Amino acid sequence: MRCLEKIPNGKLVAVDVIVSAGKVVSMKITGDFFLYPEEQITALEAAFVGVSPSLSDSELSDRIKQAIKNAELIGVSVDDLIRIFRKATL
Amino acid sequence: MTKWRVLSYQEFDAFTNMAIDEAIGESVSGGGSPTIRFYGWKPSAISIGYFQAIRDEVNLANCEAAGVNVVRRRTGGGAVYHDQVGEITYSVTGKVNLFPEGIVDSYKVICSWIIDSLALLDIKAEFKPINDLISNGKKISGNAQTRRNGVLLQHGTILYSVDVDRMFSLLNVPDEKIKDKLIANVKERVTSVTAQRPVSKDELYKALFDGFTKNKDFESGKLTDTEVIRAKELAQVRYVSKDWNFMR
Numbered sequence: 273m274r275c276l277e278k279i280p281n282g283k284l285v286a287v288d289v290i291v292s293a294g295k296v297v298s299m300k301i302t303g304d305f306f307l308y309p310e311e312q313i314t315a316l317e318a319a320f321v322g323v324s325p326s327l328s329d330s331e332l333s334d335r336i337k338q339a340i341k342n343a344e345l346i347g348v349s350v351d352d353l354i355r356i357f358r359k360a361t362l
Numbered sequence: 363m364t365k366w367r368v369l370s371y372q373e374f375d376a377f378t379n380m381a382i383d384e385a386i387g388e389s390v391s392g393g394g395s396p397t398i399r400f401y402g403w404k405p406s407a408i409s410i411g412y413f414q415a416i417r418d419e420v421n422l423a424n425c426e427a428a429g430v431n432v433v434r435r436r437t438g439g440g441a442v443y444h445d446q447v448g449e450i451t452y453s454v455t456g457k458v459n460l461f462p463e464g465i466v467d468s469y470k471v472i473c474s475w476i477i478d479s480l481a482l483l484d485i486k487a488e489f490k491p492i493n494d495l496i497s498n499g500k501k502i503s504g505n506a507q508t509r510r511n512g513v514l515l516q517h518g519t520i521l522y523s524v525d526v527d528r529m530f531s532l533l534n535v536p537d538e539k540i541k542d543k544l545i546a547n548v549k550e551r552v553t554s555v556t557a558q559r560p561v562s563k564d565e566l567y568k569a570l571f572d573g574f575t576k577n578k579d580f581e582s583g584k585l586t587d588t589e590v591i592r593a594k595e596l597a598q599v600r601y602v603s604k605d606w607n608f609m610r
Contacts, residue, residue: 276536282492284440284536286418302415302610306438306465306492308509310412346438346465347492 275360283347287360289320296323296361305347312343316353325361329354364460367583368575369399371450371567376407376431381596383453383517384436385589391511395583396456398574400567403444403451407431408532411439411506415610421534430532434607435517439493439506442519443529448554450567452476452574453517461514466491469507472516476503479520479573483565485558493518500553520570521554522563 276286283305290298299320307313319339323332329351336350374382379401386397407430410419419441420432430443444451454472461468473489480487480497487497495503505518526549535541555566585593600606 286415300415300610302413302418304411304438304440305413306507307413308465310436310438310508313413344465 273360273362275356277352277356277359279348279352282349282352285348285352285356287353287356289357289360291325291361294324296320296325299357301353303348305345307340307346308344312340315339316343316345320357325358332357363579364456365395366456366575366578366580367395367397368571368580369397369401369584370571370582371400371402373402373404373446375405376403376409376433376444377597377601378593379403379407379451380409380433380435380601381593382585382589383455383515384596384600385585385593386453386455387510387513387515388592389586389589390455390457391513394586396460397454397583398580399453399455400570401451401453402446402449403431404446405429405431406446407433407444408441409433409435409444410441411435411437412508413438413610414441416608417534418536419534421532425532428532432607433601434609435506437506437508437515437517440504441533442504443532444519445523445525445528447563448523448525449519449521450563450570451517451519452570453515454574455513455515458509458512458514465507468514469493469505469516472507472518473503473505475574475576476518476520476570477573478576479570480555482569482573483555483559483561485555497553497558500551502553502555502558520566521552522566523556524552524554526552 274288278284285303288300299317319336477487487495490496493505503520507516530545
């Protein structure tokens with residue numbers, strides 16, 4: 273399932289997520305945002321994998337922030353990502 | 363005072379251009395001079411941001427038919443059509459401590475050099491966060507930055523003349539149903555140097571050279587042998603490769 277959103281005053285972000293047996297098995301985040309260092313995108317996407325779509329926002333947020341604690345995300349926030357992820361898994 | 367190396371305008375293919383920027387980053391990381399580089403794209407090319415999905419962004423069949431190269435950048439940001447005639451690209455590479463720590467603040471500093479350059483042509487431009495420059499409310503320059511190994515690389519393009527219809531024959535749009543509306547919208551939102559003032563491309567380059575080097579200690583230089591060899595290697599192992607360009 274895919275959800276694409278232009279963040280107000282930010283960037284275009286697309287989330288492609290596959291849920292199987294109640295868990296995320298694949299997560300792809302693409303778009304014209306920035307993340308330093310860039311390779312951390314793998315850790316960011318991996319933070320969603322294995323997650324149940326019913327996991328609370330705060331738990332998901334903690335999980336993501338832990339995964340990219342040494343990285344800086346520009347043009348999209350963790351809250352934006354969670355919102356787009358929710359829409360994609362509706 | 364920091365001594366900058368300035369590399370004069372040269373045209374290369376897309377893969378070599380991205381490889382040279384990376385090779386300069388490595389040499390700066392190893393103690394080489396901070397570097398300002400001006401370049402063009404021969405043949406015309408599309409560069410996509412690190413996080414973009416190539417098939418979402420690029421009409422690969424049309425690019426191939428038109429002889430337009432497609433390359434993934436090491437920097438984030440959006441897809442850019444680099445027309446061989448219609449733009450000048452720059453890169454700025456230096457140790458991170460030469461620039462403000464904040465990402466947007468550091469964009470602002472380097473973008474101010476473009477603003478100074480355009481002012482020399484009587485073109486007024488302003489910084490629009492995160493990474494754009496606008497003139498009369500329309501985008502005239504896009505920029506992208508990365509930081510690694512203590513080095514900041516910012517590269518960006520200054521639009522000299524723009525052909526939005528050609529651009530959209532090479533790029534994909536998120537929703538084909540609204541393509542016409544989107545093209546009309548981009549025509550409204552994008553400008554170029556020639557749309558503002560009747561100046562030659564040489565005049566634009568001279569203004570960029572003067573604006574970027576203003577108040578700096580600099581010398582005109584060239585790539586070192588090590589950088590040339592490394593750039594060739596990076597072009598082959600990374601920027602030409604399908605693994606890299608199709609990784610997303």
